[in-house]
Amino acid sequence: MHYPGPTHGTPPREFLQSVDLALLLVLMLRDSGTLTVTGCAEALGLAQSTVHRSLAMLVYRGFATRSESRTYLPGPALATSSLEPGAGSELISACSDHMRAIAAETGETCHLMMLSGVNSHFLYTVEGSHPVRVGSRRGQVMPANQNSGGLAMLAELSPGELRVLYPKLAEEEFAALRRRLHRIRSRGFALNNGMFEHDVSAVGARLHNDLGDTLGAMTVAVPTSRFRSVHAACAESLRTHVHSLNRRLESHTVPATAPKG
Known part of the structure; x- marks a missing residue:
C-alpha cells in the first residue's frame, strides 16, 4: 500500500x-x-x-x-534550532547544580532554555523524583508565548521588540500579550497552565546579568493534574535559586553564539 x-x-x-x-x-x-x-x-x-x-x-x-x-x-x-553548536554550554554549567537542587526540593522536573526569536530552545533538563513526572524536553523547540520560560523572557522586551517578533498580531491581541507580559514582569515569574501540552504546566523565571541582559530562563514543570496544589512551592523554590543564580551570573555576557532572532 x-x-x-x-x-x-x-x-x-x-x-x-x-x-x-x-x-x-x-x-x-x-x-x-x-x-x-x-x-x-x-x-x-x-x-x-x-x-x-x-x-x-x-x-x-x-x-x-x-x-x-x-x-x-x-x-x-x-527541531529547526537556530542555536549554534555549543550555545548555552556555559549557562548549563552555571545552572546545573541549582537545577538539581530545585528538582530535589520539589520532586518536579527543572528545564533550562534560551530564547531565539519567537521560540524557546530547551538546553538542559533535570527530571524530578515523582513516579509520575514531566520528562526531558532537552533539544526541543517550543513557541515562547506558550511556555513559562519563554513568557518570562518575552516579558523583558520593549513594545517595539515585541512587535518585531509578532508583526502579524492584531492590535487587540498584541495589547493582550503586552498586558500578560506586564503582569509576569510585575510578579517576577510566569505561569503556564497547560498551554502547549494540556497535561504539562510550569512556573518559569528569567536569568539575567548585572546589566539586565536576558541570558535564559529556568522552569519547574509539573503534571497539570497536581499543578494547582504545588505551584506555589515550586515558584518559591525557583525564585530562591534564580535570585542566587542571577548574582552568580552578574558578569556573564550574552554569548556571541546566542540567537539574534
Whole structure:
C-alpha cells in the first residue's frame, strides 16, 4: 500500500512500506505538531499496532517525543534550532547544580532554555523524583508565548521588540500579550497552565546579568493534574535559586553564539 502524502516522482521499484510509513509520520508530525496512535491509524487506515511500532522508532531516533498524555510531539531531530553548536554550554554549567537542587526540593522536573526569536530552545533538563513526572524536553523547540520560560523572557522586551517578533498580531491581541507580559514582569515569574501540552504546566523565571541582559530562563514543570496544589512551592523554590543564580551570573555576557532572532 502506498500511503497518501506529498511525493516526488514515481515510487521506487523496491518500495518499502515500513520506511514510507515512518517518513509519512515524520511529515505529519512536522505539519500538525502533535499525533496520536488512534488518530494516525484512522487517517491512514492501518492497525494501531503498526502505527505504534513506527512511532516508537521515531522516538528512539529523536524525531518524536512521547508526552505524558500519550500524544507524540516533534522531537529534537525535527527541531529547526537556530542555536549554534555549543550555545548555552556555559549557562548549563552555571545552572546545573541549582537545577538539581530545585528538582530535589520539589520532586518536579527543572528545564533550562534560551530564547531565539519567537521560540524557546530547551538546553538542559533535570527530571524530578515523582513516579509520575514531566520528562526531558532537552533539544526541543517550543513557541515562547506558550511556555513559562519563554513568557518570562518575552516579558523583558520593549513594545517595539515585541512587535518585531509578532508583526502579524492584531492590535487587540498584541495589547493582550503586552498586558500578560506586564503582569509576569510585575510578579517576577510566569505561569503556564497547560498551554502547549494540556497535561504539562510550569512556573518559569528569567536569568539575567548585572546589566539586565536576558541570558535564559529556568522552569519547574509539573503534571497539570497536581499543578494547582504545588505551584506555589515550586515558584518559591525557583525564585530562591534564580535570585542566587542571577548574582552568580552578574558578569556573564550574552554569548556571541546566542540567537539574534
